[in-house]
Structure formats: C-alpha cells, structure tokens
Amino acid sequence: MLDHISISHQNSTGGLVLWSKSFTPAFSTLVTSTASPINALVREGFIENRLTEETGYEKDGYSVRWTMENGLGLVFVVVFPALLPLAYIPQLLARTKQLFLSLFQTYLQGLIDSLNSGSAIVEHISQSALRLLQTQLEIQQWGRIFDRCLKDCESQDTVGFSYHTLRSTHSSCLSDSVVETYFTNTYHLIQRDTSSCPGLSDESSTPVTAEEISKNVQAIKSKLKARKPRGGRESAVSSSPSRKTPSSAGAKLMRKWGDSVVSAEDMASFDYSAPAPTTNGHSDAPAVKTDDLISTAAMGTRNKQGTYEVADWDLGRSELPTEEEILARVTGKLKITDEVEKKVGWGDMLNRLTGKKILTEEDLRPVLREMEKHLMGKNVAKDIAEKMCEGVGAALVGKRLGGLTSIRSQVQSSLSDSLTRVLTPRTSTDILLEIQRKRSALTSLSTSPGPYTLTFVGVNGVGKSTNLSKVCFWLLQNGLRVLIAACDTFRSGAVEQLRVHVRNLGALGDEMGLAGEGGKKVELFERGYGKDAAGIAKDAISYAKEQGFDVVLIDTAGRMQDNEPLMRALAKLVSVNDPDKIIFVGEALVGNEAVDQLTKFDRALKDFSAAGIGGTQRKRGIDGIILTKFDTIDDKVGAALSMTYVTGQPILFVGCGQTYTDLRQLRVNHIVQALLSS
Incomplete structure (x- = not known):
C-alpha cells in the first residue's frame, strides 16, 4: 500500500538519509530523480516553509505525509497513492518515530552533533558514527520491526488492507x-x-x-476465472483416480508371523538393501533424490563472469522484540552511560558540551568492563576479549569527547573498527583465483606443477569429510575436475563414507549437467586401511597429475591436538606433499576449546614440518579455517573472532547444514554485527 518511507536528518546546510525503503519498483526509480515528491517536499516544505504537517502534500498522484523530531532534526516521511484515503498514516508515523528513537537515540546523538558542527575536523567522526548507526540498524533488525508495525497498522484499516491484499495476491492478473x-x-x-x-x-x-x-x-x-492457469486444483481433482477403499485389491495385506516357513518370494519382498556399487563409483547405485542432497534455498549464485559463489551467511534472527520490550529497553541501554555521568559530574559535562572533555581511564573502565562481558557472552575467548577491550581503551584515553556523544557509543564505535581490522583477511581468500593461476602455470611451464591441493585437518568428529564434500560440490559447480584422496586409514568406515559422497556428487553432476572434460568430474583415490597416509596422498597427487585433475582434496584422520605421535604423522604428510593450503576444520560451538585446538595444530605443524633432514624444510602452518555446525550457535560467533585473532588466518567457509549446498561465506561485517548485537 505504501510506496515509500524514509528517515532523514535535515539541517540548514543539507540533509542525510539515514534509512529508506521503497515498496514499488516504479517509485524505486523515481525516488532519486528530480521529479520525486520527496524532493518537492524538501524544497517547498522545508526550504520555502510553505507546507505544514496537518495539511500534507500531494504531487503527481502521490500523497506525502511526514512528522518531525525537532530535538535531533529528524524527518519521517511516507508516500502513498493519493487515490487511497489511508486513515492509519498518522498512527504509523507516530509509532515509527517512537520505535526508532527508542532503539537508536544513543547512536544518533553523536552523529547529529558532528553533522551540525560542519567542521572538517569531525568528518572522520561523522563517517564512523554513520557506519555504527547503519550497523545497529541491521543488528536490531529495524527493517523487520517496521514491517511488523506497518502490517499492524494496515490491519486496522479495512478498505486499505483489502486493497493491499488483493493487489499483492492478484497483481499478475x-x-x-x-x-x-x-x-x-x-x-x-x-x-x-x-x-x-x-x-x-x-x-x-x-x-x-x-x-x-x-x-x-x-x-x-x-478476470480471475479467465486467467486461471491450466492444471489448477479443480482439474487436478477431477482427473485424479478415485481413491480405493481399504477393502480394495490394492490395500496393504497384514503380515503373518509365526512358525510357518518363509518363502523365497517373502524374503525378496522384505529385502530393502541397496545393491553394492561397482567400480565405476555410482552407475549401479540406487537412484539418488536431488532434494535429499542439495537445498534449493541454500544454493549459491553465479556472478557476471559465470563463477558459482556460495551464499553469504546471514544472522537470521527469527525472534523480534515486541514494541513494549523495545520501549522498556531504553533505560537499560543508558544505564552504563548514566553511571559514568554521575562520576564525571557537572564540570565534565560542561567540558563535553564545549568540546573540552578528555577521556580518562576512569571514564572508560566501567564501559570496557561491560563490553568485555558482552564479548565473552558471544563465545569469545576470555583472554582475547580482554586484549580487544584493552586495545580499545588504550586508543581512546586522551581523546577529546565533544558534543553529547556518550562514552558508550564512542567505545562501541572504536570496538567495531577494531573488530573489523582483526577480521579482515591478510591473505587472499579467493581459492578459485589461485587454482586458475596454477592451471595457467601448468600450460606455460615445461614441467607441470601438478594439481592444486587442499589438506583438511582437525580433531575427531568435527565434520572434515562432510565439509570436504561440500567444498567439492562448490568446485564442481565451477567446472573443475576433483580427485578426493582418502588418507584417513584409521577410522572404520572413513573410505566408505567418501565413496558415498563421490557417488552422490557424481550423480548430481550428471543430473545438473556439470559434465567435465577429459573424464569423470570427481573420483575417489583410496588404498584401504592401515597404510601410510603420506604415501597415499603422494600417489593421489601423482595420479591426479597424470589424469589431468584440477584439484586434489586430501582427507586426513581426526586426532587430538595433544597427541604428539599423530601430530608428527600429520606433519609428515604436509612435509612430503607440500599442499597449497592446509585447512583447519573446527566446530563453532566449542568456544575456547576450538582456540586451543587450532593453536596447538598450528604450532605442531610448524614445529614438526620444519624438523626434516637437517631442519631445512620450510615451516607450514594453518592457511585457512572452516567452521562447522554454524547453524547451532545463533549469534554467538565468538569462535570466528578468536580463531582469526590467534592465527591471523581467515575463515574461508562455514558449514550450516547437511546438504552439499549448506556452505556459506562469512563476511567481516556479518561477524561484527553479530558480535555487537544485544
């Protein structure tokens, strides 16, 4: 029903749109043009001062209504068709303003003060405050909160709500x-x-x-009847065969159990076991349902270059606070600030208003202590949370706090910047680009460098084999030939598990038309159990080089980080084969234990891989991280921060489900939003 809503800040020097949403494609293109009714409102209403909130404004078939918050200079504007007399608009504007101020007034104050000052010195502060506000808009799910408020208001307007329902239901016909x-x-x-x-x-x-x-x-x-698609519900019902009664010939017969002899026909009818696969991997296997192996909703997208990219991880918080809870949380949010204000006194308050307030350790201590507890509540390791907050405090001590900016908002803004710096990858995370570079070198060099190799390591039961198969599906989607090396020669069923994955991935490739060149798209290389894993990996790489495979994925046995003999064996595999990337697979829900696992894996690989003959081999550590079971932690993503902090290596993917498409990319801003969310 609405065409557009926006929340902006207006002052004598200009304006800034803080949030907006267009509900119709036509208005989305119109909103940035000079013919936009909002631009006309700004010109005639705010600049020329010829309009009032009571009379409203109409232009080019659109009706514009607005309300203002003079203390902060905020303007709340809605646009809707002039044909529709929407009686709920005043209520919608009032509730939207109340909710927005309740959620974001703390973050708005510093931004508005810096904008009103108009000084070039505070331009950086303004940008930082604006980024913090935009982050909070996503964290607090403002878009969903407004949609719920709009729906509630619409339901109170019978004519308008019916119009909206009919338009959304039958817009195509x-x-x-x-x-x-x-x-x-x-x-x-x-x-x-x-x-x-x-x-x-x-x-x-x-x-x-x-x-x-x-x-x-x-x-x-x-019109509805004339445009009704064929094969509708009525035709389906009329053409469906009549249902048989339980007494009909096709009804299920009761089985008889007792001492009677079971015939061969009965045994065959009870045999539901699948035929064993033949040497080709999957051709004689039972038909696999695509819906059981991939999730259409979780499929990635292809960019303009045709590269298949996995979907981004989304916080996906389903629970929205009620409006009463939002309004009740205002006092709690300002509790820390109020405590600090009582300590600094009126003299310091005057200094802040005049731009002379200098932050001290005493000012920052209670806020930093609360931030530290908040990070630990998000599953961040205790020592890392302490170091992060100490760094933020050291950077803020001695800085000038001008205007009405609260200490809490200043600390949170600095913490957001610090988290972003820590989580930003120091090395390239584009594995496809690295594979392409190695393939290019393969064609240009007389001596082939061989396939791109990825080794997956980690403790027992974290999901190495499952997530290896998800990475394999992603590579197949990008037209690469993949060889999976079964180097877990210890765990019973490890080879069979990979064989099932290869069979399923091969069947998916055939069904989805991912035909590769030069042979099968995915194969399994295995030598059974009880063999040397380093030797199997070496043979697999040689086989892949001969057969023209692009990538080799090496699966290793799970082992505890404190088991030195097993860690030496893993370091031997790394030293002998020198993989392009060593990927640590860890669980997102174990918290501090995952940090201990990663730290000791990285240290053991570096120590033992360099302990070759004469100690001349280069040290190899963890190159990237995959976090599994990410769908079980909600917004407690502290393990991602902790792991990146201790190693400096990026989170390549996160696993969040059981199908081959349940692999996600973890963006830096997503982690920051989740860590700062309340």
Missing part, C-alpha cells in the same frame, strides 16, 4: 484500473452510509448503488 475502480466505489459507499468521512468532489460524489458494486465484483471474478 488484474489491472490497476479494475482494482482501484472497485475499491474506490466501495469506499464511496462506506463514505455515504457512515457520513464519517469528508465530502467528495463534485466529479466523484455520485451515489454508487449496490448493483454497481456487484457488477465490479463480478468483473473481477470473471
């Missing part, structure tokens, strides 16, 4: 004129009967009879 004619006539009838609405113009004040309304309804029904 009804023209605008048919729908608007029907509801305009309906509203006119209600207006005439109740006499509660203002009078109509001479052109539209003709009484509308019930017969005319009935004709309009019949016209809508006729």
Whole structure:
C-alpha cells in the first residue's frame, strides 16, 4: 500500500538519509530523480516553509505525509497513492518515530552533533558514527520491526488492507484500473452510509448503488476465472483416480508371523538393501533424490563472469522484540552511560558540551568492563576479549569527547573498527583465483606443477569429510575436475563414507549437467586401511597429475591436538606433499576449546614440518579455517573472532547444514554485527 518511507536528518546546510525503503519498483526509480515528491517536499516544505504537517502534500498522484523530531532534526516521511484515503498514516508515523528513537537515540546523538558542527575536523567522526548507526540498524533488525508495525497498522484499516491484499495476491492478473475502480466505489459507499468521512468532489460524489458494486465484483471474478492457469486444483481433482477403499485389491495385506516357513518370494519382498556399487563409483547405485542432497534455498549464485559463489551467511534472527520490550529497553541501554555521568559530574559535562572533555581511564573502565562481558557472552575467548577491550581503551584515553556523544557509543564505535581490522583477511581468500593461476602455470611451464591441493585437518568428529564434500560440490559447480584422496586409514568406515559422497556428487553432476572434460568430474583415490597416509596422498597427487585433475582434496584422520605421535604423522604428510593450503576444520560451538585446538595444530605443524633432514624444510602452518555446525550457535560467533585473532588466518567457509549446498561465506561485517548485537 505504501510506496515509500524514509528517515532523514535535515539541517540548514543539507540533509542525510539515514534509512529508506521503497515498496514499488516504479517509485524505486523515481525516488532519486528530480521529479520525486520527496524532493518537492524538501524544497517547498522545508526550504520555502510553505507546507505544514496537518495539511500534507500531494504531487503527481502521490500523497506525502511526514512528522518531525525537532530535538535531533529528524524527518519521517511516507508516500502513498493519493487515490487511497489511508486513515492509519498518522498512527504509523507516530509509532515509527517512537520505535526508532527508542532503539537508536544513543547512536544518533553523536552523529547529529558532528553533522551540525560542519567542521572538517569531525568528518572522520561523522563517517564512523554513520557506519555504527547503519550497523545497529541491521543488528536490531529495524527493517523487520517496521514491517511488523506497518502490517499492524494496515490491519486496522479495512478498505486499505483489502486493497493491499488483493493487489499483492492478484497483481499478475488484474489491472490497476479494475482494482482501484472497485475499491474506490466501495469506499464511496462506506463514505455515504457512515457520513464519517469528508465530502467528495463534485466529479466523484455520485451515489454508487449496490448493483454497481456487484457488477465490479463480478468483473473481477470473471478476470480471475479467465486467467486461471491450466492444471489448477479443480482439474487436478477431477482427473485424479478415485481413491480405493481399504477393502480394495490394492490395500496393504497384514503380515503373518509365526512358525510357518518363509518363502523365497517373502524374503525378496522384505529385502530393502541397496545393491553394492561397482567400480565405476555410482552407475549401479540406487537412484539418488536431488532434494535429499542439495537445498534449493541454500544454493549459491553465479556472478557476471559465470563463477558459482556460495551464499553469504546471514544472522537470521527469527525472534523480534515486541514494541513494549523495545520501549522498556531504553533505560537499560543508558544505564552504563548514566553511571559514568554521575562520576564525571557537572564540570565534565560542561567540558563535553564545549568540546573540552578528555577521556580518562576512569571514564572508560566501567564501559570496557561491560563490553568485555558482552564479548565473552558471544563465545569469545576470555583472554582475547580482554586484549580487544584493552586495545580499545588504550586508543581512546586522551581523546577529546565533544558534543553529547556518550562514552558508550564512542567505545562501541572504536570496538567495531577494531573488530573489523582483526577480521579482515591478510591473505587472499579467493581459492578459485589461485587454482586458475596454477592451471595457467601448468600450460606455460615445461614441467607441470601438478594439481592444486587442499589438506583438511582437525580433531575427531568435527565434520572434515562432510565439509570436504561440500567444498567439492562448490568446485564442481565451477567446472573443475576433483580427485578426493582418502588418507584417513584409521577410522572404520572413513573410505566408505567418501565413496558415498563421490557417488552422490557424481550423480548430481550428471543430473545438473556439470559434465567435465577429459573424464569423470570427481573420483575417489583410496588404498584401504592401515597404510601410510603420506604415501597415499603422494600417489593421489601423482595420479591426479597424470589424469589431468584440477584439484586434489586430501582427507586426513581426526586426532587430538595433544597427541604428539599423530601430530608428527600429520606433519609428515604436509612435509612430503607440500599442499597449497592446509585447512583447519573446527566446530563453532566449542568456544575456547576450538582456540586451543587450532593453536596447538598450528604450532605442531610448524614445529614438526620444519624438523626434516637437517631442519631445512620450510615451516607450514594453518592457511585457512572452516567452521562447522554454524547453524547451532545463533549469534554467538565468538569462535570466528578468536580463531582469526590467534592465527591471523581467515575463515574461508562455514558449514550450516547437511546438504552439499549448506556452505556459506562469512563476511567481516556479518561477524561484527553479530558480535555487537544485544
């Protein structure tokens, strides 16, 4: 029903849009043009001061209503079709303003103060405060909160809500004129009967009879019936065979158990075991349902270059606080600031208003202590949370705090910047680009460098084999030939597990048309159990080089980080084969234990891989991280921060499900949002 809503800040020097949302494609293109009714409102209403909130504003078939918050200079504007008399607009504007201020007033104050000062010195502060506000808008799910508020207001307007429902339901088969004619006539009838609405113009004040309304309804029904797609529910019901009664011939027969002899036919009917796969990997295997192996909703997208990219991880918080809870949380949010204000006294308050307040350790201590507890509550390791907050405090001591900016908002802004710096990758995370570079070198060099190799390491039961297969699916989607090396020769069923994955991935490749060049797209290289894992990996790489495979994924046995003999064996595999990347696979839900695992794996690999003959081999440590079971932690993403902090290596992917498409990229801003969310 609405076309557009925006929240902006207006002052004598200009304006800044803090948040906006367009509900129709036509207005999305119009909003940035000079013909936009919002631009006309700014010019005639705010600059020329010729309009008032009570009278509203209409332009080019649009009706514009707004309300202001003079203390912060905020303007809340809604745009809707002028044809529709939406009685709930004043209530919507009032509730939107109340909720927005309740959630974000703390973050708005510093931004507004810096904007109003107009000084070039505070330009950096303004940008930082704006980024913090935008981050909080996503963290607090402001878009969803507004949608719920709008829906609640619409439900109180019967005519408007019916119009919105019909338009959204039948927008593909009804023209605008048919729908608007029907509801305009309906509203006119209600207006005439109740006499509660203002009078109509001479052109539209003709009484509308019930017969005319009935004709309009019949016209809508006729259009719906004429445009109804074939194979609808009625045809499906009429063409479906009649259901058989339990006594019919096709009914399930009761099985008889006892001492009677079971015939060969009975044994065959009870045998549901699948035929064993043949040497080709998957051709004789039972048919696999695609829906069981991939999730359509979790599929990634292809960019303009045709590269398949996995989807981004989303916080996906489903629970929204009620409006009463939002309003009740305001006092709690300001508790720390109030405590600090009582300590600094009126003298320091005056210094802050005049831009002379200098932050001290005493000012920052209670806020930093609370931030430290907040990070630990998000599953960040205790010592890392302490170091992060100490660094933020050291950077803020001695800085000038001007205007009405609260100490809490200043600390949170600095913490956000610090988290971003820590989480930003120091090395390239584009594995596809590195594979392409190695393939290019393969064609240009007389001596082939061989396939790109990835080794997956980690403790027992974290999901190395499962996430290796997800990475394999991603590589297959990008047209690469993959060889999986079964180097877990210890765990019973490890080779069979990979064989099932290869069979499924091969079947998916055939069904999805991912035909590769030069042979099968994915194969398994295995030598059974009890063999030397380093030797198997070496043979697999040689085989892949001969057969023209692009990538080799090396699966290793799980082992505890404190088991020195097993860690030496893993370091031997790394030293002998020198993989392009060593990927640590860890669980996102174990918290501090994951940090201990990663630290000791990295240290052991560096120590033992360099302990070759004469100690001349280069040290190899962890090159990247995959966090599994990410769908079980909600917004407690502290393990991602802790692991990146201790190693400096990036989070390449996160696993969040059981299908091959349940692999996600973890963006830096997503982690920061989750860590700062309340």
